[in-house]
Amino acid sequence: AKEAGRNAYQFFRDEMNLHAQHQLRMSSALRRALERDEFELHYQPQVSGADGRIVGYEALLRWESGVLGRVPPAEFIPVAEATGLILPIGEWVLRTAFAQQARWREDGEDTPRLAINISALQFRHEGFVAKLEQLLAGAGADPARIELEITESALMQGGGDMVERLQRLRRIGFTLALDDFGTGYSSLAYLKRFPIERLKIDRSFVRDLPDDPEDCAIADATLSLARDLGMEVVAEGVETEAQRSYLTARGCHVLQGYLFGRPQPARVAFDGPGDEARM
Ligand code: C2E
Numbered sequence: 013a014k015e016a017g018r019n020a021y022q023f024f025r026d027e028m029n030l031h032a033q034h035q036l037r038m039s040s041a042l043r044r045a046l047e048r049d050e051f052e053l054h055y056q057p058q059v060s061g062a063d064g065r066i067v068g069y070e071a072l073l074r075w076e077s078g079v080l081g082r083v084p085p086a087e088f089i090p091v092a093e094a095t096g097l098i099l100p101i102g103e104w105v106l107r108t109a110f111a112q113q114a115r116w117r118e119d120g121e122d123t124p125r126l127a128i129n130i131s132a133l134q135f136r137h138e139g140f141v142a143k144l145e146q147l148l149a150g151a152g153a154d155p156a157r158i159e160l161e162i163t164e165s166a167l168m169q170g171g172g173d174m175v176e177r178l179q180r181l182r183r184i185g186f187t188l189a190l191d192d193f194g195t196g197y198s199s200l201a202y203l204k205r206f207p208i209e210r211l212k213i214d215r216s217f218v219r220d221l222p223d224d225p226e227d228c229a230i231a232d233a234t235l236s237l238a239r240d241l242g243m244e245v246v247a248e249g250v251e252t253e254a255q256r257s258y259l260t261a262r263g264c265h266v267l268q269g270y271l272f273g274r275p276q277p278a279r280v281a282f283d284g285p286g287d288e289a290r291m
Pocket residue numbers: 056071072073084085086089102105129130131191192215248249250251268269270271275
């Protein structure tokens with residue numbers, strides 16, 4: 013038994029080392045990713061629940077590492093957060109997304125809204141609001157057409173001045189969405205005080221609609237809460253016609269998911285095939 017215990021411990025330690033080594037390799041690769049230009053934003057359409065028209069896009073970060081290959085955001089974002097690298101990487105995301113919005117703004121009046129993910133560390137960072145203002149002015153983007161997605165857990169960790177910080181962002185003109193709604197521990201009292209336009213129902217609650225009674229209850233409750241608070245709801249991860257009709261029948265404002273389009277590079281998401289021929 014003692015021997016088995018030692019083996020289990022040895023196994024555990026090897027696993028820990030492997031995990032630590034992997035994290036270390038990833039953070040050193042991440043450290044060079046910006047200068048090597050290894051990031052790209054992909055854009056996923058968001059459609060109106062009422063008529064299916066595209067009303068916006070969410071910008072989603074992609075990393076093609078020279079040493080590790082393609083690494084999914086669910087793996088590298090936590091490492092970027094833990095090492096603080098999310099600050100320069102997040103700045104690159106903002107810069108790139110603002111430039112995209114500025115191009116739309118030049119092109120026409122009725123431009124889609126562009127949603128950008130903000131990490132907890134970024135949002136809490138001292139100079140965040142000033143940085144946003146500086147990048148916005150540099151790019152010439154329209155803040156009214158930019159939505160900042162802040163996770164429920166980022167807001168809950170945030171401490172006392174969160175409401176004030178959100179209000180500063182609203183005054184600049186950004187719209188705000190609460191991301192991953194339902195996965196954290198939002199106090200409803202808080203929610204009332206947050207100057208937020210949209211709640212994003214997490215994909216985990218959409219996946220088993222309309223068969224799972226619990227998920228139906230969560231979707232229904234989110235929609236009615238949002239209505240009472242004067243907010244809109246975005247449902248993410250909509251993959252089936254049955255999910256779509258369940259959500260639209262209950263007045264869900266915006267839908268996002270593979271049913272409408274996958275995240276795509278800008279040249280694929282926004283341009284017809286005609287340009288490719290010209291390039
Ligand atoms: P999220 O903000 O909840 O983004 C939605 C995720 O669901 C994206 O995963 C998207 O590709 C995926 N998705 C959308 N529709 C469907 C669908 O119909 N079916 C399925 N199975 N999946 C769908 P992705 O792109 O892998 O991103 C994962 C997470 O990484 C994001 O979750 C977000 O938390 C984070 N992330 C991505 N880009 C950024 C970024 O620029 N900055 C920060 N801080 N985090 C980011």
